[in-house]
Amino acid sequence: KQEVTQIPAALSVPEGENLVLNCSFTDSAIYNLQWFRQDPGKGLTSLLLIQSSQREQTSGRLNASLDKSSGRSTLYIAASQPGDSATYLCAVKRDVRGAQKLVFGQGTRLTINP
Amino acid sequence: DGGITQSPKYLFRKEGQNVTLSCEQNLNHDAMYWYRQDPGQGLRLIYYSQIVNDFQKGDIAEGYSVSREKKESFPLTVTSAQKNPTAFYLCASSWVLDRSYNEQFFGPGTRLTVL
Numbered sequence A: 001k002q003e004v005t006q007i008p009a010a011l012s013v014p015e016g017e018n019l020v021l022n023c024s025f026t027d028s029a030i031y032n033l034q035w036f037r038q039d040p041g042k043g044l045t046s047l048l049l050i051q052s053s054q055r056e057q058t059s060g061r062l063n064a065s066l067d068k069s070s071g072r073s074t075l076y077i078a079a080s081q082p083g084d085s086a087t088y089l090c091a092v093k094r095d096v097r098g099a100q101k102l103v104f105g106q107g108t109r110l111t112i113n114p
Numbered sequence B: 001d002g003g004i005t006q007s008p009k010y011l012f013r014k015e016g017q018n019v020t021l022s023c024e025q026n027l028n029h030d031a032m033y034w035y036r037q038d039p040g041q042g043l044r045l046i047y048y049s050q051i052v053n054d055f056q057k058g059d060i061a062e063g064y065s066v067s068r069e070k071k072e073s074f075p076l077t078v079t080s081a082q083k084n085p086t087a088f089y090l091c092a093s094s095w096v097l098d099r100s101y102n103e104q105f106f107g108p109g110t111r112l113t114v115l
Helices: none
Strands: A010-014 A019-025 A030-038 A044-051 A056-059 A062-067 A072-077 A086-094 A102-104 A108-113 B004-007 B010-013 B019-025 B031-037 B043-051 B054-057 B064-066 B076-078 B087-094 B110-114
Touching: A010 A019, A019 A030, A019 A086, A019 A108, A030 A062, A030 A072, A044 A056, A044 A062, A044 A072, A072 A086, A102 B043, B004 B087, B010 B019, B019 B031, B019 B087, B019 B110, B043 B064, B076 B087
Parallel strands: A010 A108, B010 B110
Antiparallel strands: A019 A072, A030 A044, A030 A086, A056 A062, A062 A072, A086 A102, A086 A108, B004 B019, B019 B076, B031 B043, B031 B087, B043 B054, B064 B076, B087 B110
């Protein structure tokens, strides 16, 4: 059974720092991995999707990497800003065709202090 | 504006009542999903549907029911058989085609509280 873990559960850093969020999964047979952002009481916003054949994806100040063999993904946030404060979740698609059946981690709650 | 809408935003239910949560999408996506989110437990899949008039159970389907009569709509009914229904419910949609780049998009959520 695929399990996804995100450590730490919460992280607080000063504004301007570069930071890394971690995601690990137990079964390397994934189809893709998706990073999401969730603001309090809101839905999820997709940030980046990495296909299983890719090593990384970039969008603005965000860079996500994927190492299937070790069962790990990282989300790198450069020059953090208070507006980056949110919960970040990773999810892996089980290696099946068709519907995007995702397994989610529990999230890392990020606070950027001005 | 393309997107996913959920209503209501907040819902209160008395014990023993069934309630229905609405989810509509205008993205022309084939697949729709329902998740439940509890504090500290991440999202768990309740039901999903890949095509009209067809749906499959997810990991925690007991006490829930769904229908998919139209491509754009996927309502979720929380029945009285659901032991702990208080949670944040999220609806999502995606393409079904076997594309390697195939994101899942989420609605704003409905917070259900049992009184």
